[in-house]
Amino acid sequence: MSTAGGRGRVTNHLRRLREAAGLTQAELGARVGVTRQTIIAVEAEKYAPSLELAFRLARAFRLPFESVFEFED
Amino acid sequence: MAQPEKQAWLFLVASMVLWSFLAMRMLDGATVASVSPRHMVWTYAAIVLGMIVSHSAIAAALAAAPGGTQIRDERDAAIEARADRIEGYVVAAAINVLVIHALADAAYQDDALPRVDLASVPTLLFALLSTLFLGHVAHQLATIWMYRR
Numbered sequence: 001m002s003t004a005g006g007r008g009r010v011t012n013h014l015r016r017l018r019e020a021a022g023l024t025q026a027e028l029g030a031r032v033g034v035t036r037q038t039i040i041a042v043e044a045e046k047y048a049p050s051l052e053l054a055f056r057l058a059r060a061f062r063l064p065f066e067s068v069f070e071f072e073d
Numbered sequence: 074m075a076q077p078e079k080q081a082w083l084f085l086v087a088s089m090v091l092w093s094f095l096a097m098r099m100l101d102g103a104t105v106a107s108v109s110p111r112h113m114v115w116t117y118a119a120i121v122l123g124m125i126v127s128h129s130a131i132a133a134a135l136a137a138a139p140g141g142t143q144i145r146d147e148r149d150a151a152i153e154a155r156a157d158r159i160e161g162y163v164v165a166a167a168i169n170v171l172v173i174h175a176l177a178d179a180a181y182q183d184d185a186l187p188r189v190d191l192a193s194v195p196t197l198l199f200a201l202l203s204t205l206f207l208g209h210v211a212h213q214l215a216t217i218w219m220y221r222r
Contacts, residue, residue, distance in 0.1 A: 038149075
């Protein structure tokens with residue numbers, strides 16, 4: 001999952017957090033208003049979520065944004 | 074498989090069937106046949122109607138199927154936008170190939186090049202409709218690829 005400039009990489013801890021919360025991909029998707037396929041793609045880092053979705057995901061776990069997403073240079 | 078991916082597969086099949094119908098109506102072997110204006114009008118009308126009916130029927134059937142009311146989210150919209158862009162590139166490239174081919178044909182009249190006489194209405198109709206089909210096929214293939222990768 002690259003940034004628009006092609007440098008750096010956004011990674012996430014979504015799978016670990018979701019499993020720790022005992023949620024299925026479909027349940028998490030329903031909480032944040034996206035499909036199960038989108039959660040699968042975000043977890044696999046094949047789709048970079050919009051900023052809005054990224055914040056909604058962090059809020060679903062009641063965690064700060066940077067605890068869910070990281071930017072690697 | 075996501076609903077939009079299923080839809081892309083079905084649109085792809087429908088497009089291939091309709092392009093085959095166009096080829097059957099307009100081609101005589103590997104060359105465009107000299108057909109009457111009436112024949113062209115009916116072919117064009119049948120293809121437009123075929124596209125509308127097939128695509129509406131596919132969309133309605135998928136909406137009625139289990140999971141058909143699944144929400145379309147931002148990833149679906151991003152994939153759709155990217156597929157639209159790819160379709161635009163493919164159509165632009167195909168038109169440029171046609172123009173360059175026609176110019177090269179006019180300039181050199183090289184027998185090695187297959188004749189594409191764009192001054193002929195049947196050839197123009199076939200070339201333009203095929204270009205639109207090519208763009209549509211590229212759109213569906215890009216959609217499928219982006220959902221599967």
